[in-house]
Amino acid sequence: MYSSGIPKSFYTVLISLLAFLAVGCGDDLKDPDQEKKYTGPFRETSNVLTLYSDSAKVMIKLQAPLQEDYENGDMIFPKGIDVEFYEQGGALTSTLRANYGKQERNKDLYLVRGNVVVDNLQKKEKLETEELYWNKGKAQIYTDKFVKITTPEEILMGHGLQANQDFSNYKIRKVTGVFSLKE
Template identity: 30%
Template sequence: MSNSKKIKSKYPSLSIAILSLGIAVLFFSCANKIEKIKEVSSGEKLYSAEAENYEMIHSDSTIIRFKLITPKLINYDKVDDPFIEFPEGVKIEKYNDQMEQTASITSNYARYFEKEKRWEAENNVVAVNPQGDTLKTEQLIWEEEKEKIYSEQFVKIIRKDQVITGVGFESDQNLGNWKIKNPRGPLYIEVEE
C-alpha cells in the first residue's frame, strides 16, 4: 500500500500554462547566457584601441586649455553605444590664458560616451573649481552640450569657510553656479575673532 497522495488541481489548464511559461523563461534565459558565452569565447574584441600611461593636451591658439592624464584607456567602438573607458581612473586639468591650472577633476573610474558627449566619473570623484571649492562624491556626470554637471549621490562641498553636504547636485560645467538638491548634515563656518 502506497502513502503517496495525488493532488488534483481545480484549474488544470492554468497549472499547465504556468509550468509552460516557467520552462520557456528558463530556456530563453539559458539561451541568452549561451550566446554571451559564445561572444566572449569567440575572441572578438569589442574595442579597437588600448593605451597605457596616456596623456592628451587640448589647446586653442597654442594655449593649453585642458590636459587629460590616465594610466589606462580603452576605446570600445565595436559596441552598440561606443564609449571610451578609463578603468584605472582619470585626471582632467583646466588651464587659463596664462596656462595656470584653474580647475581639475579626478576619479578612480570614468567613461566617455562620444555620441552623447557625456562623461561619467565614478569612485572617489574630486573636482576643484577656479574659486578653490572642492566637490567630493562617488558619481558625477558631465553633459558637454548642455554644459551641465550633476549627481544623484551624496556630495560634500568644501569651501574656505564652510562644508556643505547633501544628496543630489547640479551645476554649470565650471562648478561656479551650483546647488545641492537635498542638503544634509551640519554646516561648519569658521568665525574670525
C-alpha cells in the first residue's frame, strides 16, 4: 500500500465535497430566454415637474405626483397628471387634469383617463370626459368617448371630439345635446 503522508480522512472529505458540489450544480441551469422577465418600471420619480419651452419661454408645464419610466421609453403617471398650456406672451391659457396618464415616447402621444377636465381659462369653457389623447407634436387633443363642454351660455354633449391642445377651437363629432344656460 502506498502512503503519501496525507491521512485517509482527507481524501474522504475531498470526495464528499466534490460529490456535494456535483449534486448542487445539477439541473439549476436554465435558459435565460425562457425565464420570466421583469416588465415593471426601472425608475420611479416623485413630485415631477417637466417644462417644455420654445425660444426660452415656457409653453407647457407638466406636473405629477409620481412618474414611472419603462425600458421602451414610455412613462406612466399612475397617480394623475396636471398640464398647463401657455401662450407666447407667457399667459396661462388652459389646463388639463386627469387621474391617470401615459406617454408613448416613440409617438409623442399622451393618453389620460379618469375624470379628465380641460379648462380654457380665457374663454371660460370646460371639457369633461373619461378618456382623452393629447398629441404633443401636433398640438391636438381628441377622443371618441362621451364629452361634455360647458360654456358661459350653454352645455354641449356628444361623442367624440377633436381640438387644439389649448382647447380654444374644438369640434364635437356627434352632438347629442345642447342646453342653454340663459333664462
